[in-house]
Amino acid sequence: MNGLAAHEVTVAYGRQTVLDRASIHIGPGETVGLRGPSGCGKSTLVRVLALLHRPDDGHVSIDGNPVTGARYRVAAAVRTRIGVLFQSPRSAADPRLSLADIIAEPLRATKAERIQDRVVELAYTAGLTTDLLRRQPHAVSDGQLQRACLARALAHRPDYLLCDEATTMLDASTQAHVAAVITDHQHRHGTGVLLITHDPALMHRWAHRVIDWPPDQAAPATAVEHADHH
């Protein structure tokens, strides 16, 4: 089946099992919302789906093809099909690099051609003026740095984009712009999006379906909600 999926994935940190045979599927062009209490494993699931963390059990598949390993053990052509945008751009960006170099990172990793041109194009798409590209993270706002992280996430025109509270720290207008850039990319490229947010309005506007995490605990809540309607 086409899509990005986790199959019966288990992740433990020491003795703490954070994901216990967890499964999820994100279809092409689909926006899947994911919500749940703090610490329930949403970010861990994102890291597994982004091929940044190898699960202890279970596996990830892309368009039906199982992926083994994580990070640089996975072929660049596979890794680059998935983009990720995290909540905190400060912890996701190297403070020593210029914004241009942050955006160029994934392009350099695959030895892409015409990197400078592509960086300018991506910066424009993300709403960054070229004068900001020379600056380092300490000299830009959180919103500007998140735009650079967005440009970086879109560098390889990913088929799947994982947004982990990506707009939470932004002011309303930057939030709206970042969401608009992502939905535009989604419509152009048929990108499947995983949207993790505590913002009910954003979830309602954007997600085609919403999963309450962890899935086991969602079942009784859904049943109660259903019962209330009758």
Ligand SMILES: Nc1ncnc2c1ncn2[C@@H]1O[C@H](COP(=O)(O)OP(=O)(O)OP(=O)(O)O)[C@@H](O)[C@H]1O
């Ligand atoms: N690298 C790590 N080492 C040890 N424990 C970790 C690690 N990463 C996460 N955890 C723990 O795993 C659990 C799940 O964390 P995770 O960040 O996946 O949850 P979350 O649902 O995304 O939370 P939040 O909504 O607060 O971001 C938490 O108890 C967290 O402390």
